[in-house]
Amino acid sequence: MKRRSLIAITDLDRADVARILRTANRFSEVMGRDIKKVPTLRGRTVVNLFLEASTRTSTSFELAAKRLSADVVSIKGSGSSLEKGESLKDTVLTLEAYGPDVFVMRHPHVGACRIAAKHTQAAVVNAGDGKGEHPTQALLDLYTVEREVGPIDGLHVAFVGDVLHSRVARSGIAGFRMMGADVSVVAPPTLVPRDLEDALGASVSADIRDIADADVVYVLRMQMERMGRGGHVPSLREYAARFGVSHERLRPGQRVMHAGPMNRGVEITSALADDPQALIERQAANGLVVRMAVLYDLLAGPEDAPAAREALASVTAA
Amino acid sequence: MSGRLVQRPGAPAGLVIRGARVLDPAAGIDHVGDLVIRDGRLGGRPDGLEVIDGTGKVVVPGLVDVHVHLRVPGREEAEDIATGTRAAAAGGFVTVLAMPNTEPVVDSAAILGSLLETGEREAAVRVGFYAAITTGQQGEGLTEHGDLADSGAVGLSDDGRPVTSARVMLRALQYQRAAGLPLVLHEEDPTLSGRGVMHEGAISTRLGLEGIPSVSESVQVARDCALAAYEDARIHICHVSAAETVEELRLAKARGVRVTAEVSPHHLCLTDAAVEPEVDPARFKMNPPLREPSDREALIAALVDGTIDCVATDHAPHAAQLKDAPFEEAPFGVIGLETAFASCFTHLVLPGLVPLEVLVRRMSSDPAVCLGIPVPTLADGAVADLALIDLEAVERVGEHPFHSKSTNCAFTGEELRGRVLLTVANGQVAHRRTA
Amino acid sequence: MAKVLVDADQFRRTVARIAHEIVEHHADPSRVALVGIHTRGVPLARRLQGLIREYSGAEPALGTVDIALYRDDVGVGGRRRSVVPVVGETQLDFDIADHAVILVDDVLYTGRTIRAGIDALFDYGRPPLVQLAVLVDRGHRELPIRPDYVGRNLPTSRAERVTVHLTEIDGVDEVLLEEEAS
Numbered sequence: 001m002k003r004r005s006l007i008a009i010t011d012l013d014r015a016d017v018a019r020i021l022r023t024a025n026r027f028s029e030v031m032g033r034d035i036k037k038v039p040t041l042r043g044r045t046v047v048n049l050f051l052e053a054s055t056r057t058s059t060s061f062e063l064a065a066k067r068l069s070a071d072v073v074s075i076k077g078s079g080s081s082l083e084k085g086e087s088l089k090d091t092v093l094t095l096e097a098y099g100p101d102v103f104v105m106r107h108p109h110v111g112a113c114r115i116a117a118k119h120t121q122a123a124v125v126n127a128g129d130g131k132g133e134h135p136t137q138a139l140l141d142l143y144t145v146e147r148e149v150g151p152i153d154g155l156h157v158a159f160v161g162d163v164l165h166s167r168v169a170r171s172g173i174a175g176f177r178m179m180g181a182d183v184s185v186v187a188p189p190t191l192v193p194r195d196l197e198d199a200l201g202a203s204v205s206a207d208i209r210d211i212a213d214a215d216v217v218y219v220l221r222m223q224m225e226r227m228g229r230g231g232h233v234p235s236l237r238e239y240a241a242r243f244g245v246s247h248e249r250l251r252p253g254q255r256v257m258h259a260g261p262m263n264r265g266v267e268i269t270s271a272l273a274d275d276p277q278a279l280i281e282r283q284a285a286n287g288l289v290v291r292m293a294v295l296y297d298l299l300a301g302p303e304d305a306p307a308a309r310e311a312l313a314s315v316t317a318a
Numbered sequence: 319m320s321g322r323l324v325q326r327p328g329a330p331a332g333l334v335i336r337g338a339r340v341l342d343p344a345a346g347i348d349h350v351g352d353l354v355i356r357d358g359r360l361g362g363r364p365d366g367l368e369v370i371d372g373t374g375k376v377v378v379p380g381l382v383d384v385h386v387h388l389r390v391p392g393r394e395e396a397e398d399i400a401t402g403t404r405a406a407a408a409g410g411f412v413t414v415l416a417m418p419n420t421e422p423v424v425d426s427a428a429i430l431g432s433l434l435e436t437g438e439r440e441a442a443v444r445v446g447f448y449a450a451i452t453t454g455q456q457g458e459g460l461t462e463h464g465d466l467a468d469s470g471a472v473g474l475s476d477d478g479r480p481v482t483s484a485r486v487m488l489r490a491l492q493y494q495r496a497a498g499l500p501l502v503l504h505e506e507d508p509t510l511s512g513r514g515v516m517h518e519g520a521i522s523t524r525l526g527l528e529g530i531p532s533v534s535e536s537v538q539v540a541r542d543c544a545l546a547a548y549e550d551a552r553i554h555i556c557h558v559s560a561a562e563t564v565e566e567l568r569l570a571k572a573r574g575v576r577v578t579a580e581v582s583p584h585h586l587c588l589t590d591a592a593v594e595p596e597v598d599p600a601r602f603k604m605n606p607p608l609r610e611p612s613d614r615e616a617l618i619a620a621l622v623d624g625t626i627d628c629v630a631t632d633h634a635p636h637a638a639q640l641k642d643a644p645f646e647e648a649p650f651g652v653i654g655l656e657t658a659f660a661s662c663f664t665h666l667v668l669p670g671l672v673p674l675e676v677l678v679r680r681m682s683s684d685p686a687v688c689l690g691i692p693v694p695t696l697a698d699g700a701v702a703d704l705a706l707i708d709l710e711a712v713e714r715v716g717e718h719p720f721h722s723k724s725t726n727c728a729f730t731g732e733e734l735r736g737r738v739l740l741t742v743a744n745g746q747v748a749h750r751r752t753a
Numbered sequence: 754m755a756k757v758l759v760d761a762d763q764f765r766r767t768v769a770r771i772a773h774e775i776v777e778h779h780a781d782p783s784r785v786a787l788v789g790i791h792t793r794g795v796p797l798a799r800r801l802q803g804l805i806r807e808y809s810g811a812e813p814a815l816g817t818v819d820i821a822l823y824r825d826d827v828g829v830g831g832r833r834r835s836v837v838p839v840v841g842e843t844q845l846d847f848d849i850a851d852h853a854v855i856l857v858d859d860v861l862y863t864g865r866t867i868r869a870g871i872d873a874l875f876d877y878g879r880p881p882l883v884q885l886a887v888l889v890d891r892g893h894r895e896l897p898i899r900p901d902y903v904g905r906n907l908p909t910s911r912a913e914r915v916t917v918h919l920t921e922i923d924g925v926d927e928v929l930l931e932e933e934a935s
Contacts (some may be wrong), residue, residue, distance in 0.1 A: 019837060026840040030822070035876040038822040068822075089642055101828050109644035110526050111599065118598070130646065131526035170526050193523035194531075200524060299828030300821070301837035 003101065003123035004298050007113045009135040009171040014178055016297075021143050024286070024293035030067075031289060041070035041299060044101040048074040049091070049116075050127070052108045056260065056284065057127050057136075061104045064291035073098070088112060092119045101299060105129075123298040131226070134167040137259055138175035140290040144283050145176075145216055149255055153180030158214035159202070160245055161267050164191045164232070165223040168259045172218065173200045186210050187220075188243060190232045208243050212251065216279075219245045219258045219268045240266050247272055255279050320690060321472025321499075323413060323444040324437035325403075328746035330358030331702055335740075338372025338706060342379050342696035343675040344683035353377055353696070353704075358745025361698040370740065372706060379682040379694035380412025380443075380703035380743055384502075385477070385556060385580060385630035386655065388414075388445070390433065392421025397635040397723050399433075400440040402655070405633070405722040407749035409655040410705030410738040412694055413444040413686065414633075418455070419478035425450040425461045427469040434470055443743035446472035446691065448502060451490050457482050460490055463497035473689060475502035477556055480538055482508060487542060491551035500689060502554045503542055505563070506606070510534035515646050517590040517607040525594065527645060530607050532560035539563050543570035543577055554688055555579040557632050559606035561616035568625050578688040580630035581617050583658045584728045587665035589614050592728070593645075600641045600648035601726050604634065608728075618671050621680055628685035629677075631658045635724030652728045657715055659707065660734035668735065702742040711737035755916070758907060759889075759928035767904040768797070771886055772804035774902050779853060786814035786852035786880075790870050791821075791841035793859040796921035797888060801857060814847035818856070823869035849878030855901075859917040861887040864898035889928055891915045 005011065012020070030038055046065040050058045058074065065072045075095075092103070092115075100122045105113050110132035117124040128134045145152055157176045163169045163185055173183050183202040185192060196204055211217050222239065233239045245256065246269040256268070256278040264270040272278060335353040342348075353372070356362035388402040399416075406414045416433075418424030424433065430449055437445045449471040453459045455478065463474060474490070474497075481487045481503070490501055511534040516522050518529020539555055543566060546553045558564065558581045570577050584604065589611050592602045602608060620626040634651025641648050654661075659681065666672040686693040694703035716730040741749035759767065779785050782805050789798030795817050802815050819841035856870050867885060874880065886902035891909045909915060909930065916929045 019839070023840045026819070026822075026842065029843065033877060038876070039872065040822040040824070040827050044828045087639060087643065089639075107644065109646045111646075112644040115642065115644060130644075131528075133526065167526060170524070194518050194529060195520035196523055199520035296822075296827070296840070297837050300824075 002121050004301060005113070005117045005124040006135050006294060006298060007117065007124060007126045008133045009138045009175045009178070011135070017139065017142060017175070017179060020139060020290070020293045020297050021146060023296055024143050024289045027289040027292045037067050037069060039069045040296060041065070041068040041101075044070045044299060045099065046070045046072050046102045046104060046295065047095055047098070047100040047122075048072060048104045049095070050075065050106045051077040052106050052128070053077065054106055054128065056287070057106065060287040061125075061127060061291050064288055064295055065102075067288070068292055068295055070101070070295070073100075088115055089119050092116045096120050096122070102295060125294060125298065128167055130167070131165055131170070132167050133171045135171050135175075136287070136291055136294055137168050138171035139294065140283060140286045141172055141218070141257060141259070142175055142179055143290050144257070144279050144286050147286075148279055148282055149216060152176065154182075155215045156182045156184070156213055157216045157218055158184045158186055158211045159218045159220060160186045160208070160211060161220035161243060162191045162222050163187055163196065163220060164193050165226040166220050169220055170200070173202050177201050184210065184214065186243070188233055188239065208249060211245070211249065211254075214254060216255050216257060217245060217250065219256060221259065221261065222263055222266050224263075236266050243267070244269065245272060247275070257283060260284065321446045322434055322470030323446045323472070323691060324434050325441045325444045325744050325746070326439055330745050331355045331742050331747045332357065332367045333742075333747075334364045334367045334369045335372040335377055335706055336369050339376040340696055341376055341675070341678060343679045344379070344693070345695050345697050347696050348675075355702045355742060358702055360696060360700050360702050370706070374710065375706055375708050375739065377696065377704050377706050378410075378678045379696055380705055380741065381410045381659065381681045382683075382685040382691070382694065383411050383414045383631050383633070383655065383658070384554075384628065384685045384689045386414045386416055386633040387419070387635065387651070388416040389635060390420060390436065391429070395723070396637045398440070399436050399445060400442070401721060401723045402633070402635070403440070403442040403445055404749075405653070405655040405720065407442045407741045407743060408721045408738060409658050410707065410741050411443055411655060412703040412705075412741065412743035412748070413446070413691060414655070415446045415448060415472050415689060415691075417475055417477040418448045418450045419476075423450050423455050424448070425453050425455070427462065427465050430466060430469050430471055442748045443741070448473045448475045448477070450474065451476045451481055451501065452486060455479055457486060460486070460493060463490070463493050463499060467497045467499050471499060472691065473500040473502045473554070475504065475556070477502065477504040480504055480506045480508060484541060484545065488545050488549065491545055491549040491553070494549075494551045500552050500554055502556060502689075504556050505535050505538040505542065507534045507538045510537065515603060515607075516593055517609045519590060519610055521590045521594050530605070532562050532609060532613065535560050535606055536562035536566050540566045543567075543575050546577060547573065547575045550576070552576040557582050557585065557606055557630070558617065558620070558626055559585050559609050559613065561613045564616045564620045564625055567620070571625060578627040579625070580628050580685065580688070581621055581626045582632045583629060583654055583661045584608065584652060586614065586617055586621065586629070587661050588728060599645050600643060601652060601730065602728050603645060603648050603650055604632070604652050604728075605650040618666060622672055622676055627680070627688050629658065629662065629681045630685060631655055633722075635722055636726050638725060641726045652726050653720070653722050653724055654727070656720055656722065657727060657729045657734060659738065660713070660736040661729050663709065663736035664734045702745050704742050705738050706740040708737045708739055709735065711735065713737055755929040755931045757927055758915075758930050759905060761926045764926040764928070767888065768800055769804060771888075771902045771904055772801050772808060775801065775855065775886070776805055776809045782809045782811040782813050784852055786816055786845075786847055786849070786854045788816040788818050788845065788854050788856050788874070790856060790858040790866060791817060791819045793917055793919055793922065794857045796919050797859060798857040801886070814852055816845040816847065817842060818845070818870050818873050819843045820866055820869035820873055823872045825865060825869070843873060843877075845877050849874070849880045852880060853882040853884065854880040855884045855886050857886045859888045859919075860915050861885070861890045861898075861900055862893055862915075864894045864896035867898050868896050888917060889915055
């Protein structure tokens with residue numbers, strides 16, 4: 001029986017997201033008690049297949065699985081057979097022999113999770129695929145905003161900075177839009193992918209003053225490692241001066257997010273990064289319960305996706 | 319001096335096709351009747367010949383594909399001359415011209431000679447070979463254009479990559495006056511296309527895939543048209559994909575530049591929207607990429623009005639394991655010989671976008687004229703070069719195994735109309751569909 | 754066709770009897786905690802709390818426990834589920850080590866829910882005593898679990914379904930017996 005997967009945020013609809021956020025809320029209660037572990041996924045196996053460097057996301061998934069009593073196998077890119085020329089398909093097929101229930105996968109290339117899902121019966125959770133998607137980040141961002149700011153419907157969220165290289169932005173924009181937020185992008189035109197407005201429904205501006213209307217200002221990391229010598233911006237100094245988010249550019253009440261790791265002094269000032277008004281620390285903390293909720297949702301729910309969608313729709317309608 | 323076309327020896331065909339529509343728009347032929355093939359030539363007495371019922375079917379001049387990749391030498395696991403020409407025959411093609419981006423690159427008379435020898439033993443239809451413009455297709459030193467011409471190259475191309483340096487291109491165009499070979503150009507400004515993997519637009523943005531902007535093609539076409547005009551040289555533009563390129567071609571042709579151009583069936587039939595919902599999108603990965611609906615419309619209009627001269631498949635086989643990879647890692651290219659006619663007939667003729675007569679010309683006589691090779695014709699007395707096609711037959715692509723060694727087809731799973739029943743190439747039966 | 758096994762009046766009397774039995778068994782009801790199992794155990798526990806206060810003058814503690822995370826069939830193949838079981842709230846705002854906990858549920862059937870409820874409880878502390886109160890015991894136990902307080906024993910077949918409706922949730926108090934649609 002093929003399990004459901006979470007590869008793009010748009011694999012979920014609004015009701016799915018609401019349900020997962022509710023579940024995450026329950027897990028945050030569990031995390032408040034002495035015994036921070038539930039037996040829910042006892043006997044289930046979660047394989048963390050991280051083929052691109054990551055500490056926070058892989059740790060968060062590993063702990064999430066462990067808090068649910070699943071067995072966790074973590075495979076990191078360095079030293080894995082993939083670097084000996086083995087194809088992704090063969091890696092997945094080899095691991096499939098252990099009968100995993102979930103693959104949590106990070107990969108440097110867009111769409112790698114779909115290929116993996118093709119070759120496994122297990123649920124596949126995309127923990128970041130190149131510049132593609134990072135749906136659990138979007139879910140934890142939604143969870144954080146809902147808890148700390150309020151209902152997402154009708155909020156205005158402004159994403160600032162390097163949208164071009166950002167899977168966080170791609171999943172985030174789609175996720176916030178799905179939940180009813182207005183989304184805008186403020187960035188140098190060289191860091192905005194073509195036809196963004198058509199593609200994701202976010203309005204685009206090149207003037208940092210346009211963050212003034214936003215309830216939430218989502219600061220994106222300048223992904224220098226993906227830019228090569230590209231010259232996407234004339235200099236980091238000019239970027240920081242024109243697009244860096246600081247206290248001076250915010251009005252009271254605006255909340256600031258960042259998925260980390262931050263380039264302090266580039267896209268965000270150090271003082272703002274440390275300000276309790278920023279939600280950055282909450283985001284990091286919320287990753288755990290949201291990822292627990294995702295694992296629970298995929299394993300506790302219906303097994304094949306179309307049937308699932310129908311059944312869930314009927315429940316939502318009732 | 320003209321390129322050599324080779325084919326394995328075979329018995330001359332003797333057949334009567336009874337009651338088919340005989341359609342050769344370039345020769346002004348369009349009637350229903352019997353077509354006799356005796357001793358591999360059209361015409362003569364029908365008696366004693368096998369009769370094939372052609373009622374309700376159409377006979378057209380054999381198709382010509384001036385842009386295929388047969389992967390020999392070096393990538394025989396994806397295709398070879400025998401299987402590639404067998405696939406061509408199954409698609410109704412009587413002549414194919416193979417690109418030199420092999421391993422090693424066809425950049426010397428020695429490699430060219432061995433290919434021609436293999437072709438004489440293995441090719442089911444006529445095959446000709448291009449040689450590289452620059453040594454190793456590195457874009458720097460010119461290959462021995464004169465020697466290659468003398469050894470039977472049909473043209474020169476660095477297909478697979480552009481000739482980046484305008485100076486090298488200019489030299490090649492100048493030297494054409496000595497060597498006489500057409501220059502067949504893969505057009506792309508690599509400083510614009512970069513590491514792109516699909517058309518740059520809303521869909522690449524949504525998927526997070528690096529884009530190949532349409533202008534990366536058109537600026538290079540504009541450059542090469544200007545250079546060709548400057549040297550009064552003859553150039554042929556490969557696989558046009560973008561509306562901007564069509565505009566450049568229109569302007570160049572109006573100025574009298576000696577430029578011809580081809581377009582592939584996949585660019586005529588599909589758009590970048592195909593990539594998005596796919597579980598298996600690598601079969602829609604090719605260079606140039608599938609573009610937007612407005613580009614597709616411009617290509618179709620240009621094919622009809624002649625701004626684009628012909629259809630060429632850019633048949634590019636790849637071993638299955640290479641395509642079963644994330645989109646960014648998969649190689650560029652799709653196969654097309656076996657689906658070329660049916661895809662164009664289904665997507666262009668049936669909806670009324672391109673008249674059948676135009677499609678037939680653009681796939682048979684026009685490409686042959688572009689590259690200066692023999693033009694197939696149904697005129698009485700000509701060598702039999704034809705395809706018998708059932709325009710009613712519907713088939714799901716992939717249901718019937720491909721003759722090609724590879725299966726990386728953009729049309730797999732689609733129901734296409736138009737089935738090639740018989741191909742007679744250079745007087746020999748090259749393909750006959752039994753089931 | 755649904756058959757009414759317990760109507761509103763019988764329902765009220767049944768709950769009242771359970772409350773009386775609890776008071777009889779516990780000398781100091783203020784050291785008792787009524788813990789409702791989601792979903793319908795929760796309002797039942799609240800009703801019992803009110804009745805016990807009325808009968809004894811002492812106020813038992815009240816809590817809720819959700820067993821979704823303690824089920825024994827999460828992610829087990831073959832057993833196809835059509836929806837994601839909703840994870841409800843667990844609220845135990847009293848000192849578990851200091852209270853006799855009475856788990857409250859509407860229907861006792863295989864016993865698996867109760868097993869999960871007990872497991873959940875022990876992740877919050879170590880109660881001195883755990884008892885079980887149910888409105889309906891319909892038999893077919895799959896585990897060695899026995900209720901301490903039973904409203905009604907209803908012999909049923911596995912093909913039948915027992916449904917409890919509560920005013921707080923469903924607008925009416927009743928117990929129905931239905932044939933399982935196949």
